[in-house]
Amino acid sequence: MEAADQVLIIDDSQQRRHDLSTIIEFMGYHTKAISSAYWEDAINESDQHNFCALFLGDYLQAENSMQAMVARIQCWSGGVPVIRISEPLPENLQSSLRRQVIARIDWPCNRNQLLSCLHYGQVYKEQWRHLHNTGMNQQVELFKGLVGKSDKMRKVRADMAQVADSDVNVMVTGESGTGKELVARNLHEHSSRRDMPFVPVNCGAIPNELLESELFGHERGSFTGAVQTRIGRFELAHGGTLFLDEIGDMPLHMQVKLLRVLQERTIERVGGSGQIPVDVRIIAATHKNLAEMIEAAEFREDLYYRLNVFPIEMPALRERPEDIPLILNELVGAMEKQNRGSIRLSSAAILSLCRHEWPGNVREMSNLLERLAIMYPYGVVGVQDLPQNFRHMEMLDDDDGVAELFPDSIQPAGHGKVDDLAILPVGGINLKEFLTRLEKSLIQQALSDCNSVVARAADKLQIRRTTLVEKMRKYSLQRYEETMR
Numbered sequence: 001m002e003a004a005d006q007v008l009i010i011d012d013s014q015q016r017r018h019d020l021s022t023i024i025e026f027m028g029y030h031t032k033a034i035s036s037a038y039w040e041d042a043i044n045e046s047d048q049h050n051f052c053a054l055f056l057g058d059y060l061q062a063e064n065s066m067q068a069m070v071a072r073i074q075c076w077s078g079g080v081p082v083i084r085i086s087e088p089l090p091e092n093l094q095s096s097l098r099r100q101v102i103a104r105i106d107w108p109c110n111r112n113q114l115l116s117c118l119h120y121g122q123v124y125k126e127q128w129r130h131l132h133n134t135g136m137n138q139q140v141e142l143f144k145g146l147v148g149k150s151d152k153m154r155k156v157r158a159d160m161a162q163v164a165d166s167d168v169n170v171m172v173t174g175e176s177g178t179g180k181e182l183v184a185r186n187l188h189e190h191s192s193r194r195d196m197p198f199v200p201v202n203c204g205a206i207p208n209e210l211l212e213s214e215l216f217g218h219e220r221g222s223f224t225g226a227v228q229t230r231i232g233r234f235e236l237a238h239g240g241t242l243f244l245d246e247i248g249d250m251p252l253h254m255q256v257k258l259l260r261v262l263q264e265r266t267i268e269r270v271g272g273s274g275q276i277p278v279d280v281r282i283i284a285a286t287h288k289n290l291a292e293m294i295e296a297a298e299f300r301e302d303l304y305y306r307l308n309v310f311p312i313e314m315p316a317l318r319e320r321p322e323d324i325p326l327i328l329n330e331l332v333g334a335m336e337k338q339n340r341g342s343i344r345l346s347s348a349a350i351l352s353l354c355r356h357e358w359p360g361n362v363r364e365m366s367n368l369l370e371r372l373a374i375m376y377p378y379g380v381v382g383v384q385d386l387p388q389n390f391r392h393m394e395m396l397d398d399d400d401g402v403a404e405l406f407p408d409s410i411q412p413a414g415h416g417k418v419d420d421l422a423i424l425p426v427g428g429i430n431l432k433e434f435l436t437r438l439e440k441s442l443i444q445q446a447l448s449d450c451n452s453v454v455a456r457a458a459d460k461l462q463i464r465r466t467t468l469v470e471k472m473r474k475y476s477l478q479r480y481e482e483t484m485r
């Protein structure tokens with residue numbers, strides 16, 4: 001486990017502190033859960049580097065103590081992202097903490113929300129490190145929606161952070177559906193041009209004879225059908241970003257014209273006579289191999305060098321299976337936000353999807369989820385429910401006995417299945433150890449709910465009293481009668 005894999009929970013609700021820390025530990029993090037009265041004593045100087053996120057819940061101390069807490073965590077090195085639970089923070093604190101509060105979650109929350117928060121926390125820390133290593137003194141920015149914790153995606157985000165706020169031309173390459181347009185939009189959103197237009201042009205989808213007028217516009221009467229003067233995409237994008245998608249499909253004669261525009265920074269409308277200055281930043285994208293096209297004299301080398309000032313290569317999904325659960329989560333979240341329905345995937349189904357080759361990359365994944373949401377609206381999808389070509393596992397019974405071990409108090413809203421809390425890591429899991437921790441935690445909760453009266457706790461867990469006593473002995477848990485002596 002990495003050094004910064006500890007989650008700090010400061011919350012004066014004892015139950016929630018306990019529940020949240022149980023859920024987060026199931027996700028493979030260490031937690032430190034404390035109340036507002038004791039947090040300062042509980043954390044020493046060396047601890048602050050270990051936290052990847054702070055979940056901040058109820059804080060019942062005086063307001064100046066909360067101010068002091070905020071001031072202190074802002075001094076922590078490593079940029080600890082804060083996730084607020086439940087209520088928004090008081091206005092004055094909210095503004096001083098603004099750069100650090102990355103999310104607010106409702107309680108009870110579900111595993112997907114927690115996963116997203118922890119993921120964004122990780123992105124936040126990466127960005128923090130990047131800015132502090134490169135000495136850039138600007139706002140910490142997050143490339144929202146572009147998720148993935150693989151080294152390859154981290155590199156993409158680091159490259160993006162380096163080039164976003166500049167006028168350098170960027171070339172995004174990668175297979176179909178890998179997120180090239182998403183990168184282009186994010187670069188625009190994180191540049192000083194963000195308040196000006198982002199104009200996409202799919203060079204492959206526009207018929208050759210119309211491409212010139214589409215890009216540069218035309219004067220009335222310049223060709224048959226040009227009944228009115230129309231401005232082109234270059235002029236529309238003035239001050240903003242022009243996204244030349246599928247640049248590899250641009251015919252050679254247009255490549256020559258484009259090169260001239262890029263050199264001179266002016267355009268001429270079809271049938272027009274004057275040069276019109278344009279200020280656009282160009283981001284181009286293609287799934288084709290331009291180097292091979294240059295060899296075959298299908299793409300101009302001079303244009304290539306103009307466009308490819310800063311290359312960003314999008315990795316195929318099969319090269320980064322560790323990103324698959326996060327992207328699934330992101331896509332399901334996006335569906336929910338847009339009221340396009342929702343589904344939950346069982347751990348086995350997620351594992352099966354991690355083994356899929358994904359020739360159509362994230363777009364294929366997004367299409368699959370849409371399809372599943374129609375077939376199983378708001379349902380839990382197991383391996384057997386996936387279309388045949390997505391099944392790469394033995395059929396597993398997703399409802400094995402473990403599911404009923406979860407008590408109401410830690411069930412996220414919705415389903416009470418084990419899948420809602422436990423996600424099988426791509427690298428596997430020590431099942432025995434996991435189940436032991438799970439069992440111990442649930443027994444502790446049952447005992448605490450029942451004031452340590454063993455017979456009632458046994459009822460709650462639906463096991464025999466003698467079985468519970470046995471397990472308590474195994475886990476060195478004391479019972480009421482003993483603690484009172």
Ligand SMILES: Nc1ncnc2c1ncn2[C@@H]1O[C@H](COP(=O)(O)OP(=O)(O)OP(=O)(O)O)[C@@H](O)[C@H]1O
Pocket residue numbers: 145146147148174175176177178179180181182183287327330331362363366
């Ligand atoms: N890392 C990611 N995290 C979350 N969603 C992603 C990610 N990458 C891509 N997507 C989503 O996948 C879909 C396809 O992305 P996009 O259109 O940017 O790909 P593309 O490379 O331009 O594809 P194509 O070559 O088919 O045009 C979009 O809905 C996008 O939001």
Ligand SMILES: [Mg+2]
Pocket residue numbers: 180181245
């Ligand atoms: Mg695209």
